[in-house]
Amino acid sequence: MMYSEKVMEHFMNPHNVGEMENPDGVGEVGNPQCGDIMRIYLRIENDVITDAKFMTFGCGAAIASSSMATDLIKGKTLEEAWKITNKAVAEALNGLPPVKMHCSVLAEEGIHKAINDYREKQGLEPLEEKPDADCCG
Amino acid sequence: MKNNMDSTSKTVYLDHAATTFTDTEVLEKMLPYFTEKFANPSSPYNIAHVSRDAIDRARKQVADAINAEINEIYFTSGGTESDNWAIKGVAFANRKKSNHIITSAIEHHAVLHTCQWLEKQGFEVTYLPVDKFGQVRIEDVKKAIREDTILISVMLANNEIGTIQPISEIGRIAREKGIYFHTDAVQGIGQIPLDVEGLNVDLLSLSSHKFYGPKGVGALYIKKGTRIDSYSHGGAQEKKKRAGTENVPGIVGLGAAIEQATSQLEEHATHMKNLRTRLLEGLLQIPATHLAGHPEKRLPNNANVIFEYIEGESILLMLNSFSIAASTGSACTSASLEPSHVLIACGFPHEIAHGSLRLTLGKENTEEDVDYLLQTLEPIIKRLRAMSPMTPKELRE
Amino acid sequence: MKNNMDSTSKTVYLDHAATTFTDTEVLEKMLPYFTEKFANPSSPYNIAHVSRDAIDRARKQVADAINAEINEIYFTSGGTESDNWAIKGVAFANRKKSNHIITSAIEHHAVLHTCQWLEKQGFEVTYLPVDKFGQVRIEDVKKAIREDTILISVMLANNEIGTIQPISEIGRIAREKGIYFHTDAVQGIGQIPLDVEGLNVDLLSLSSHKFYGPKGVGALYIKKGTRIDSYSHGGAQEKKKRAGTENVPGIVGLGAAIEQATSQLEEHATHMKNLRTRLLEGLLQIPATHLAGHPEKRLPNNANVIFEYIEGESILLMLNSFSIAASTGSACTSASLEPSHVLIACGFPHEIAHGSLRLTLGKENTEEDVDYLLQTLEPIIKRLRAMSPMTPKELRE
Ligand SMILES: Cc1ncc(COP(=O)(O)O)c(C=O)c1O
Ligand SMILES: Cc1ncc(COP(=O)(O)O)c(C=O)c1O
Ligand code: FES
Ligand code: FES
Numbered sequence: 001m002m003y004s005e006k007v008m009e010h011f012m013n014p015h016n017v018g019e020m021e022n023p024d025g026v027g028e029v030g031n032p033q034c035g036d037i038m039r040i041y042l043r044i045e046n047d048v049i050t051d052a053k054f055m056t057f058g059c060g061a062a063i064a065s066s067s068m069a070t071d072l073i074k075g076k077t078l079e080e081a082w083k084i085t086n087k088a089v090a091e092a093l094n095g096l097p098p099v100k101m102h103c104s105v106l107a108e109e110g111i112h113k114a115i116n117d118y119r120e121k122q123g124l125e126p127l128e129e130k131p132d133a134d135c136c137g
Numbered sequence: 138m139k140n141n142m143d144s145t146s147k148t149v150y151l152d153h154a155a156t157t158f159t160d161t162e163v164l165e166k167m168l169p170y171f172t173e174k175f176a177n178p179s180s181p182y183n184i185a186h187v188s189r190d191a192i193d194r195a196r197k198q199v200a201d202a203i204n205a206e207i208n209e210i211y212f213t214s215g216g217t218e219s220d221n222w223a224i225k226g227v228a229f230a231n232r233k234k235s236n237h238i239i240t241s242a243i244e245h246h247a248v249l250h251t252c253q254w255l256e257k258q259g260f261e262v263t264y265l266p267v268d269k270f271g272q273v274r275i276e277d278v279k280k281a282i283r284e285d286t287i288l289i290s291v292m293l294a295n296n297e298i299g300t301i302q303p304i305s306e307i308g309r310i311a312r313e314k315g316i317y318f319h320t321d322a323v324q325g326i327g328q329i330p331l332d333v334e335g336l337n338v339d340l341l342s343l344s345s346h347k348f349y350g351p352k353g354v355g356a357l358y359i360k361k362g363t364r365i366d367s368y369s370h371g372g373a374q375e376k377k378k379r380a381g382t383e384n385v386p387g388i389v390g391l392g393a394a395i396e397q398a399t400s401q402l403e404e405h406a407t408h409m410k411n412l413r414t415r416l417l418e419g420l421l422q423i424p425a426t427h428l429a430g431h432p433e434k435r436l437p438n439n440a441n442v443i444f445e446y447i448e449g450e451s452i453l454l455m456l457n458s459f460s461i462a463a464s465t466g467s468a469c470t471s472a473s474l475e476p477s478h479v480l481i482a483c484g485f486p487h488e489i490a491h492g493s494l495r496l497t498l499g500k501e502n503t504e505e506d507v508d509y510l511l512q513t514l515e516p517i518i519k520r521l522r523a524m525s526p527m528t529p530k531e532l533r534e
Numbered sequence: 535m536k537n538n539m540d541s542t543s544k545t546v547y548l549d550h551a552a553t554t555f556t557d558t559e560v561l562e563k564m565l566p567y568f569t570e571k572f573a574n575p576s577s578p579y580n581i582a583h584v585s586r587d588a589i590d591r592a593r594k595q596v597a598d599a600i601n602a603e604i605n606e607i608y609f610t611s612g613g614t615e616s617d618n619w620a621i622k623g624v625a626f627a628n629r630k631k632s633n634h635i636i637t638s639a640i641e642h643h644a645v646l647h648t649c650q651w652l653e654k655q656g657f658e659v660t661y662l663p664v665d666k667f668g669q670v671r672i673e674d675v676k677k678a679i680r681e682d683t684i685l686i687s688v689m690l691a692n693n694e695i696g697t698i699q700p701i702s703e704i705g706r707i708a709r710e711k712g713i714y715f716h717t718d719a720v721q722g723i724g725q726i727p728l729d730v731e732g733l734n735v736d737l738l739s740l741s742s743h744k745f746y747g748p749k750g751v752g753a754l755y756i757k758k759g760t761r762i763d764s765y766s767h768g769g770a771q772e773k774k775k776r777a778g779t780e781n782v783p784g785i786v787g788l789g790a791a792i793e794q795a796t797s798q799l800e801e802h803a804t805h806m807k808n809l810r811t812r813l814l815e816g817l818l819q820i821p822a823t824h825l826a827g828h829p830e831k832r833l834p835n836n837a838n839v840i841f842e843y844i845e846g847e848s849i850l851l852m853l854n855s856f857s858i859a860a861s862t863g864s865a866c867t868s869a870s871l872e873p874s875h876v877l878i879a880c881g882f883p884h885e886i887a888h889g890s891l892r893l894t895l896g897k898e899n900t901e902e903d904v905d906y907l908l909q910t911l912e913p914i915i916k917r918l919r920a921m922s923p924m925t926p927k928e929l930r931e
Contacts (some may be wrong), residue, residue, distance in 0.1 A: 001581070003454075011451070012458060017524050032488035032527060033467050035448050035476065041528040055526035059450035059469035063524065099472065148581050155577050156779060159568035171556035171748060180552050181867045182854040183848065184545050214611035216885050217768040217778030247768030351568060353611065353750055353781020369616040370651050371644030380644060381614030382553060382743060384750020387784075410876060450578070457579040471577045472770050495611065525912060 004094035007064040014067035016074075020053045025121070027113025036062050036103065040070065040110035044118055049073050049081055054110070061100035068092050069107035078115055082127065084108065091109050149461045149506045153347075153438060153499035154296050154324060155254055159390065160349040166393045170386040172256050178392050179372065188385050195392025199356050202399040203322075203341065211357045211375045212388050213286040216323040216344030218368070219357040220247035220290075222379070223340040227288045228255055230242070235285030237273075240428045241265045241273050241302075243483040244292050248321055249478070252290075265291070265332035270431035271300035271483050288317045293325040293336075295480040297466055297495055298430030299439025301329065304464055308337025310333065317363060323355075327398030328406065328436045343395075345387070349500070350394030400420050405500055409437035412498050416440050419511035422425040423518055425533060429480060429493060438498040441466075443480075446528040447521040448491045455517045461510055466493040546858045546903045550744075550896035551693050551721060556787065557733025557746040563790045564748065567783040575780050586783050592789025596753050599796040600719075608772050609753045609785050609804035613720040613741030615765070616754040617644035617687075619776070620716045620737040623762040624685045625652055627854040628714070632682030638662045638670050638699075639879040641689050645718055646875070649687075662688070666881050667828035668697035673835060675704050685714045690722040690733075694863055694876040694892055695827030696727065696836025714760060720744055720752075724795030725803065725833045736760050740792075741748065742784070746897070747791030747810065751784035802897055809895050809904055813837050816908035820915055821929060826863075826877060835895040838863075840877075843925040844918040845888045852914045858907055861875060863890040885924070 010027070020041035027104055030037040036058035043051035052070040056063050070090045073081040086104040090096045109129065116126040170191060179186040179387045192212075199210045213219045228238060240252050242264045252262045263281045265273050267293035273291055282289075289311050304320050319340035326333055327348035333341055341358040345351055359365055359378075371380030398405070417440055420426060425445040444452070449465025456463055466477025470493060480490035496510065522528040547555075567588060575585040583888035589609075598606045610616045625635060637649050639661045649659045657849055661676045662670050670688055679686075686708050692696045701717050708715035716737035722728055724745035738755040742748055756762055756775075768777030795802070814837055817823060822842040843848070846862025853860055863874025865888060893907065919925040 008458070009452075011454060014524070028526065033486075033492075034474075035488070035491040037526050055524060057446065057525040057527050059447050059467070060454045062448075062469075063451060099474065148579075149571075150581075152574075152577060152579075156572060156574040158570075158572040161569065164565075164568050168561075171561050172558065173555075175553065175555040176547075176859065177549070177553040180549060180859065180861065181850050182545075182549075182859045184547075184858075184859060214615070214780045214781070217766050218611070220768065221766045221777075247766075250767035250777070289841045331544045344779070351781075351783065352779055369614050369618045369644075370647035371617065371642065380618075381612045381648070382741070382749055384611070384748075384784075386748065387781075402668060438672065454577055460580075462573065462577065462579045464577065 002097055003060060003064075005049045006094040007061065007096065010064035010067040010093065011060045012119050014063055016067060016070035017055070018053050019055060020051070020073060025114040025118030027115070027117055029109040030058070030112055032057065035059070036106060038062060038066055038106045038110045040066070040114045040120060041116045044078065049076055049077050049078065058106070059100070061103035062106060063107045064093055065089050065096075065104040065107040066110075069111060073111060078118070082115055084111065086120060147460070149509055151496040151498065151502070151506070151510060152464050154463045154495065154497035155464060156346045156352065157349045157499055159351050160394060160397065161344075161392050163350055163393045163397065167386040167390040170389050175385075178385060179374065188383075189204055191385055191389050192383055192386045195388045198392035198396040202326070202331070202395045203358060204334050205358050206361065208376075209358055209361055211359060211379055212383065212391070213355045213357055213368070213379060213494065214353055214384070215319070215355040216245040216342055216347070219342030219344065219355045220245070220321055221251050222357055222368040223342060224248065224288065224290055225255065226249045226368060227319070227363070228260055230364045230366045235287045237261045237263070237283050237286040239263045239265065239278065239281045239286060239289045241267060241291050243267050243271055243295055243479040244297055245321055245323065248290055262286050267482050269484050270434070270481065271298045272431060272434070273307070273507075274311070275303060275306050278310055282310070282316065284313055286314070286316050288319060288452070290319040290321070292321040293331070294322075294328070294436050295430070295479060296324045297477055298441045298483065299324070299436035300431045301434045301436065304336045304338065304419055312337050324436060326395060327402065328409075328438060330402060333358055335361070340365075345391040345394055348394050348398040351387050351390040354384050354391045355390065382435065406437040408500065409498050412502055412504065413437065413440050415504060416496060416498070416507045416510070417442075419507070420514075423515060429483065429485065440496045440498075442494055443485065443489055444492040444494065444518050445489060446492065446525045446532070447518065451495050451521050452494055452514075452517060455521070456513065459513045461513060464495040464497070466495065467491045544857070546906055548893040548895065548899070548903070548907060549859045549861050551892065551894035552861060553743045553749065554746045554896055556743075556748050557791060558792045558827070560747055560787050560794065562834060564783040564787040567786050572782075575782060576771065577720065585780075588782055588786050589780055591669060592785045595789035595793040599698070599723070599728070599792045600755060601731050602755050603758065605773075606755055606758055608756060608776055609780065609788070610754055610765070610776060611750055611753040611781070613642075613718070613739055613744070614644040615719055616739035616752045617642070618648050619754055619765040620739060620762075621645065621648045621685065621687055621823045622652065624714050624716070624737070624760070625657055627761045628684045632684050634658045634660070634680050634683040636660045636662060636675065636678045636683060636686045638664060638688050638768055640664050640692055640876045642693055642718055642720065645687055656744065658679050664879050667831070668692055668695045668876065668880050669828060669831065670699055670701050670704070672707070675707055679711055681708070681711065683711070683713050685716060687716040687718070690717045690719040690728075691725070692827070692876060693721045694874055695838045695880065696721070696833035697828045698722075698831045698833065701733045701735065709734050721833060723792060724799065725806075725835060727799060730755055742788035742791055745791050745795040748784050748787040751781050751788045752803045753788065766772065805833040805897065806895050809899055809901065810834065810837050812901060813893060813895070813907070814839075815905045817902070817911075820912060826880065826882070837893045837895075839891055840886055841880065841889040841891065841915050842886060843889065843922045843929070844915065846890050848918050849891055849914060852918070853910065856910045858910060861892040861894070863892065864888045
């Protein structure tokens with residue numbers, strides 16, 4: 001595991017860990033069989049993400065990606081948050097090992113699911129999500 | 138979470154199944170063979186006798202350690218080469234006769250991938266299942282044997298879960314049927330007594346760096362009369378079966394290490410078992426934790442436990458930040474992103490196999506090391522479970 | 535005949551083509567990797583990075599020494615393994631396409647016996663003749679090439695007579711025809727400049743213990759894109775092409791040794807040539823003595839002379855009693871009782887080939903060593919000739 005210092009920082013002291021009471025949107029992605037599940041919670045006011053939390057079962061990269069991704073979306077509009085890619089998450093972490101890029105994909109997908117959950121609750125059409133990334137790489 | 142790692146802190150090494158350090162006494166014995174006593178053993182002058190004698194002595198040390206004859210020991214570059222040679226060598230040398238091989242589902246990749254490669258060469262391979270403790274069932278061996286079976290290869294003790302196989306019984310069956318029997322004893326040397334006669338084996342692999350010898354050298358026991366191809370072609374070394382200038386210092390180190398390991402076997406095993414008892418008592422107090430492997434028939438230095446709801450790589454990373462070195466069967470640390478084939482073969486579901494932690498003790502470990510591990514690990518498990526969406530409420534804080 | 539050997543006398547070692555001592559600086563660099571820095575490079579914790587980094591560094595040292603890319607270097611257990619892998623690996627990976635291999639009659643046994651084994655597996659092999667200096671003729675290479683030729687393997691420099699082959703030209707021809715080209719450069723490293731680009735080779739073998747590195751470790755250069763089978767199956771080491779826990783100290787030693795050898799190449803070659811000039815001047819003053827190999831295109835440290843009417847083993851025995859270590863192509867020292875295939879291929883009659891003496895110099899040899907050899911050898915030759923029924927009257931005393 002050749003992780004950047006940034007990854008280790010977010011892994012050892014992750015931001016935004018925990019469950020959220022009555023979230024405005026929740027997204028859960030991954031598959032326990034593959035060793036990864038990520039759940040993202042959003043608090044939304046006026047189309048702006050005022051708070052985000054996560055719960056993750058997974059490797060160091062998955063936990064660090066959850067922490068970074070939730071940091072990145074806080075304070076963003078839903079439109080801005082939707083556009084945050086897994087690459088952006090990985091870059092913010094100063095890179096991930098190639099075999100671990102799929103863990104950052106979980107973060108992107110988790111955010112998309114959570115936003116769509118919010119939209120559905122609001123009676124809006126869900127936005128089109130990317131097909132699920134392949135399990136186990 | 139603060140960790141106590143700084144540049145001066147010593148690592149608590151709990152991964153002796155991966156590799157061991159070379160014992161300083163062993164290294165001491167190797168040193169002259171790099172410098173003054175460096176001659177090529179095949180050369181025709183006095184100083185070459187010194188190298189030749191050193192190899193002979195090491196061959197005797199290995200033979201004595203496993204109750205073999207001197208001329209049944211061949212030196213190789215490690216456990217992987219020994220396994221590859223044993224299996225490919227016997228398979229091709231006996232091919233005309235037949236083409237079926239039996240092995241187990243929990244072998245080391247050096248055996249499994251070799252067998253899979255042989256399948257591509259037209260051999261047929263049966264992979265025996267194991268019970269939940271990781272043991273091969275004698276009944277399954279009997280059932281798998283065919284008219285055209287040439288070789289059975291079952292490991293002495295597993296590298297992940299430490300389970301010891303009923304080698305002697307399998308060997309008896311193989312011998313009755315006239316089938317060659319190979320065992321990968323790489324993890325067994327220095328841990329449990331070994332006797333090729335008692336085990337009824339025709340071939341046995343070992344690797345120096347698993348018992349405080351140097352890396353890059355191993356041996357293959359080949360019972361007299363076994364039909365086996367040469368592994369490499371070239372000079373007349375190793376009775377023309379394994380060409381190449383001998384790694385004299387490495388071979389000296391292997392010999393010294395196996396002699397030391399064998400002479401200290403009981404004492405070492407007692408030390409390991411005492412530490413492991415303390416270790417497992419602590420580990421199994423953590424809720425939702427399971428022992429992998431056999432409760433008794435296991436290597437004295439091996440503990441393998443599974444923590445539900447969390448993932449092994451995260452555990453290792455956190456342990457690493459506290460200067461503890463360990464191993465896991467989680468998919469997330471393997472290049473293939475597949476969880477341990479051993480844990481899966483024992484029947485653990487994928488999501489459970491992910492939470493495994495292998496701790497393998499060594500001769501320099503102390504009770505303090507065990508206590509440090511336990512005291513470091515408990516909060517780590519709690520912390521990771523607190524983050525995991527799979528953890529049931531009552532296990533979260 | 536009195537000899538000056540006693541237990542304290544130092545051996546004058548003139549057999550560096552057989553093996554070299556490990557340089558003390560090189561050994562120094564290896565030592566930490568036996569003890570503190572012992573972790574398995576594949577393990578997922580900090581102390582394993584240290585082993586991984588050490589291997590990466592050594593790979594770069596090898597790549598730099600031969601002008602290759604880092605990911606074209608694979609570590610092996612020695613020259614023999616590198617040769618076996620290169621030839622078998624390319625042969626089987628490209629078998630469907632074709633099945634003809636070209637090599638030379640004067641290759642090391644690691645190449646020759648591998649090719650002979652491949653003949654038993656259904657491949658066809660052409661063994662190119664050499665001229666009286668031991669050189670392969672380009673014309674012969676061209677003539678030997680067939681539609682179905684997959685591989686040409688010609689050594690860079692011969693281990694017995696030191697003759698350097700026209701590798702670059704052979705490589706150009708091979709490349710034009712789309713045929714893989716392997717060279718056994720085991721004797722060339724540290725003696726002559728090497729550049730895989732300039733040599734037009736796809737595969738190149740080397741062995742650490744020939745250039746003041748440790749025994750039991752070597753490397754194979756495999757040009758990117760070369761179709762070659764894996765050599766051993768098991769773990770994911772060496773990009774899954776050569777499984778087995780890496781011999782970290784050995785690899786570190788190989789890296790340090792090749793870097794040192796390359797940086798001191800010119801200086802070393804000059805030293806060797808000066809000593810060899812002195813040596814050959816003395817040797818060729820002995821009557822009925824012939825130089826074997828090429829007068830100029832030869833390794834700087836190699837002298838190989840043939841003394842008519844006498845037999846090499848006797849010469850070595852007497853030299854040995856005066857604490858001089860050397861080598862011969864005589865049948866009487868070889869297990870097979872066949873004289874050197876190299877000398878025979880150069881056209882020396884059997885009875886002449888018997889009288890060969892190979893002296894290969896090394897970096898610690900001095901003019902005193904050369905003078906001691908000359909002064910010791912002359913009476914030995916006289917004495918043996920005096921005993922030989924073949925010696926003409928005028929050469930007896
Ligand atoms: C059971 C078993 N077999 C074979 C091997 C391969 O040995 P080596 O790494 O020395 O090639 C190992 C260790 O890696 C092992 O644990
Ligand atoms: C030309 C040549 N090729 C191959 C080898 C084999 O190398 P090793 O003995 O390291 O296996 C040698 C030396 O023995 C050699 O001189
Ligand atoms: S969660 Fe398994 S690799 Fe990241
Ligand atoms: S004369 Fe005795 S072996 Fe040649």
